[in-house]
Amino acid sequence: MTRIEELVLQRKAIDAEIEAEYKKEREAAARGEADAQFNLGMIYYKGQGAPQNYAEAFSAFKLASEQGKTEAQFYLGLMYEQGQGTNQDYAEAAHWLELSANEGNPDALNRLGAMLENGWGLKQDYQAAMRCYKLSAEKKNPSAHFNIGSMYEQHHGVEQDDIEAIRWYKLAADLGHEEAHYRIGFLYLTGHSVKQDFKEAKHWFELLAHKGHINSQIRLGEIYDKGLGEVQNYAEAIKWFKLAATHGSAEAQAKMGFIHGNAHGVALNFHESLRWYLMAAEQEFPGALSNLGFMFDHGQGVPADSQKALMYYSKAAKKGDENARKNRDIIEARIAKQQSNHH
Numbered sequence: 001m002t003r004i005e006e007l008v009l010q011r012k013a014i015d016a017e018i019e020a021e022y023k024k025e026r027e028a029a030a031r032g033e034a035d036a037q038f039n040l041g042m043i044y045y046k047g048q049g050a051p052q053n054y055a056e057a058f059s060a061f062k063l064a065s066e067q068g069k070t071e072a073q074f075y076l077g078l079m080y081e082q083g084q085g086t087n088q089d090y091a092e093a094a095h096w097l098e099l100s101a102n103e104g105n106p107d108a109l110n111r112l113g114a115m116l117e118n119g120w121g122l123k124q125d126y127q128a129a130m131r132c133y134k135l136s137a138e139k140k141n142p143s144a145h146f147n148i149g150s151m152y153e154q155h156h157g158v159e160q161d162d163i164e165a166i167r168w169y170k171l172a173a174d175l176g177h178e179e180a181h182y183r184i185g186f187l188y189l190t191g192h193s194v195k196q197d198f199k200e201a202k203h204w205f206e207l208l209a210h211k212g213h214i215n216s217q218i219r220l221g222e223i224y225d226k227g228l229g230e231v232q233n234y235a236e237a238i239k240w241f242k243l244a245a246t247h248g249s250a251e252a253q254a255k256m257g258f259i260h261g262n263a264h265g266v267a268l269n270f271h272e273s274l275r276w277y278l279m280a281a282e283q284e285f286p287g288a289l290s291n292l293g294f295m296f297d298h299g300q301g302v303p304a305d306s307q308k309a310l311m312y313y314s315k316a317a318k319k320g321d322e323n324a325r326k327n328r329d330i331i332e333a334r335i336a337k338q339q340s341n342h343h
Contacts, residue, residue: 037064054085090121109136126157142175198229234265250285270301289316
């Protein structure tokens with residue numbers, strides 16, 4: 001028997017085992033067993049053992065929740081909050097999350113904290129949110145550590161304190177929270193109320209950039225592009241920008257457009273610049289729209305076209321780009337003047 005034949009037989013055996021387990025859970029759930037109802041909900045919620053089906057997951061979680069199954073109450077609350085398998089309903093979400101949180105479920109405590117922090121279905125209350133987050137953090141929930149850091153960074157019910165934010169973000173990062181890594185790097189990069197440290201920023205961004213975290217790749221590219229804390233290195237900058245750009249980041253695509261249009265470590269190439277800007281413009285990225293307006297306004301790699309320039313500047317201006325707004329006004333005045341001269 002070939003190795004492939006062996007693997008196919010193993011897969012058939014595993015598939016049969018999964019099917020048998022799914023059938024067993026379904027039968028036990030039908031008998032009203034709360035644990036089985038929860039397990040069946042997880043099968044449908046994750047699409048593991050049966051096709052993903054939020055409506056079925058919701059029904060199963062609701063049955064288990066009504067029997068007091070804490071984990072099911074958390075997922076039911078989450079589904080109400082997200083509008084998965086049911087209409088979004090913050091009041092219902094808060095009800096079920098509170099029941100689960102009262103039993104000490106760390107995930108429910110964390111989500112309830114988020115609802116209190118944002119005023120979703122409950123009166124906004126930063127102090128109560130912080131209490132929920134801290135109870136969840138005591139149970140080693142990485143998202144709760146991150147959310148406490150975020151509250152210190154955003155001045156939500158506490159003094160704005162980036163040093164304290166970083167302390168909590170580091171605790172979250174130690175528990176594997178990716179976004180916490182990014183926030184630490186970002187705070188060191190910007191140096192708002194913590195000492196600016198480009199080397200420390202680079203260290204945190206690099207950890208994530210190698211794992212495919214798009215925003216970390218962009219920030220790392222910026223560090224190399226601007227020579228922040230080290231020698232400027234356009235080749236490294238382009239490597240990271242291109243990785244993020246090819247994974248669909250409009251910001252990175254706009255940066256690739258700028259690099260080719262301004263000869264940053266590559267030969268000047270307006271056609272390549274245009275190609276990247278158009279990709280970012282499809283996602284309505286303001287900087288790309290504005291730069292496309294400039295290219296059509298000045299005939300860079302394209303025939304000069306005031307109407308197209310005006311269109312791109314107008315789109316960027318609507319997105320809040322101040323330069324685009326000024327350029328739009330200049331073109332509109334120029335077109336109006338040309339039209340009045342014809343009359």
